[in-house]
Amino acid sequence: MKVAIIGAGASGLMLGGLLVKKGFDVTIFDHNEKAGKKLFITGKGRCNITNLCDETEFLKNVVRGGKFLTSALYSFNSYDTVEFFNNLHLKTKVERGNRVFPESDKSSDVIKALLKHCEGVNFLYNQNVTDVKVAKSVENEQKLVVTASGKEYVFDKVVIATGGASYKTTGSDGSGYKFAESFGHRVEKIVPALCPIKLNDDVHALMGLSLKNATLKAKFDGKNKEFFGEMMFTGDGITGPIVLSLSSYINRAKSVELSLDLKPALTLEQLDARLLRDFEENKNKNISYIFKGLMPSSLVPFFAKKCGVDESKKVHDILKEERRKISETLKNLPLSFNSLYPLDAGIITSGGVALDEINPKTFESKLVKNLYFIGEVLDIDALTGGFNLQIAFSTAFLTAKNM
Numbered sequence: 001m002k003v004a005i006i007g008a009g010a011s012g013l014m015l016g017g018l019l020v021k022k023g024f025d026v027t028i029f030d031h032n033e034k035a036g037k038k039l040f041i042t043g044k045g046r047c048n049i050t051n052l053c054d055e056t057e058f059l060k061n062v063v064r065g066g067k068f069l070t071s072a073l074y075s076f077n078s079y080d081t082v083e084f085f086n087n088l089h090l091k092t093k094v095e096r097g098n099r100v101f102p103e104s105d106k107s108s109d110v111i112k113a114l115l116k117h118c119e120g121v122n123f124l125y126n127q128n129v130t131d132v133k134v135a136k137s138v139e140n141e142q143k144l145v146v147t148a149s150g151k152e153y154v155f156d157k158v159v160i161a162t163g164g165a166s167y168k169t170t171g172s173d174g175s176g177y178k179f180a181e182s183f184g185h186r187v188e189k190i191v192p193a194l195c196p197i198k199l200n201d202d203v204h205a206l207m208g209l210s211l212k213n214a215t216l217k218a219k220f221d222g223k224n225k226e227f228f229g230e231m232m233f234t235g236d237g238i239t240g241p242i243v244l245s246l247s248s249y250i251n252r253a254k255s256v257e258l259s260l261d262l263k264p265a266l267t268l269e270q271l272d273a274r275l276l277r278d279f280e281e282n283k284n285k286n287i288s289y290i291f292k293g294l295m296p297s298s299l300v301p302f303f304a305k306k307c308g309v310d311e312s313k314k315v316h317d318i319l320k321e322e323r324r325k326i327s328e329t330l331k332n333l334p335l336s337f338n339s340l341y342p343l344d345a346g347i348i349t350s351g352g353v354a355l356d357e358i359n360p361k362t363f364e365s366k367l368v369k370n371l372y373f374i375g376e377v378l379d380i381d382a383l384t385g386g387f388n389l390q391i392a393f394s395t396a397f398l399t400a401k402n403m
């Protein structure tokens with residue numbers, strides 16, 4: 001049985017090795033000169049390979065496609081991933097939030113382990129796959145033809161493991177969606193996910209400022225979502241863990257209102273009482289002195305402008321309504337949403353091959369026999385923390401099991 005896998009990324013490598021062990025004749029095509037270019041940059045070069053939690057917890061972190069993913073996840077979960085890598089002599093460690101990394105902190109060790117797992121696979125690098133089509137039936141068996149760098153190859157089965165359409169320099173240029181469409185598959189609109197956010201506000205002066213314990217809140221299309229944790233300002237917007245997470249929920253919204261709670265541990269009343277105390281103790285100081293006790297000093301001018309209070313005003317001149325407005329703005333600092341950064345800046349791509357046309361137990365196309373889709377090319381996406389690589393591994397595993 002000859003199988004082609006298009007893509008030597010996380011899912012393609014996992015699948016390739018498993019199929020060789022089942023006795024298949026496996027060829028992996030990649031237009032890069034080596035395997036795992038995206039894997040190499042994952043987890044800031046440390047590769048967060050999975051998230052050590054049970055399936056129920058895992059699925060809470062899947063933004064789209066959770067139901068479809070269930071069978072794959074139950075057949076190969078994050079504990080299986082850790083065992084898989086440990087069996088390949090890659091030691092792992094668990095960090096904050098159940099994130100699993102190689103003990104060496106080197107993503108290159110993860111790639112090495114996957115390549116070891118792939119012993120026996122025929123790798124064709126520098127081969128840009130431009131077309132996949134159905135060959136003429138041979139003895140009633142439907143074969144598929146892969147065109148790579150101008151040459152045609154015939155296979156019994158073809159697996160599209162081409163990834164998404166972001167961070168294109170790693171090789172994932174969205175060609176998998178074109179292959180799917182050429183077979184009549186529906187591709188759900190692709191948009192960036194886990195992506196920085198651009199603001200209309202002038203935040204240039206805040207560039208590099210990091211907030212550790214803030215809550216970022218969004219109202220969008222009648223819904224609400226919020227994340228607590230760390231974020232930072234870029235030259236024209238915001239990024240960091242809570243921003244990336246939020247972006248995955250608002251990336252299809254028609255309208256978005258954003259705000260920041262700078263004091264999530266306090267209620268509005270508690271905050272107002274604290275302000276009252278601070279005012280009493282510092283009557284003759286400028287209000288900016290009080291602000292500096294409540295937030296990083298570089299944020300003060302931006303904050304003062306947002307709540308419409310002159311920073312140089314003396315505390316004893318601040319009116320009751322102004323004090324109330326200050327407390328309210330501390331709990332709800334409005335940020336003017338412009339858009340997400342472009343698709344290429346998303347850690348992953350949301351959208352992709354429509355799930356109702358794929359069998360969730362085999363990952364075979366329901367439209368074309370012997371054609372399969374795994375990994376990020378599917379309309380599945382999850383939050384940060386190792387979930388997306390686990391999706392690549394789980395979908396590959398179940399495909400191998402049932403092929």
Ligand SMILES: Cc1cc2nc3c(=O)[nH]c(=O)nc-3n(C[C@H](O)[C@H](O)[C@H](O)COP(=O)(O)OP(=O)(O)OC[C@H]3O[C@@H](n4cnc5c(N)ncnc54)[C@H](O)[C@@H]3O)c2cc1C
Binds near residue numbers: 012385
């Ligand atoms: C900066 C960054 C950090 C990340 N960190 C993490 C992390 O720490 N943990 C985590 O879980 N997830 C992380 N992710 C997400 C994760 O890397 C992806 O979800 C995962 O790699 C998807 O696996 P895949 O096999 O579907 O696709 P990929 O790993 O992208 O592999 C696709 C392969 O297909 C090849 N290809 C595409 N089209 C063609 C073609 N036409 N011809 C030939 N070859 C082709 C590409 O060259 C590529 O090698 C990160 C992503 C980015 C961008």
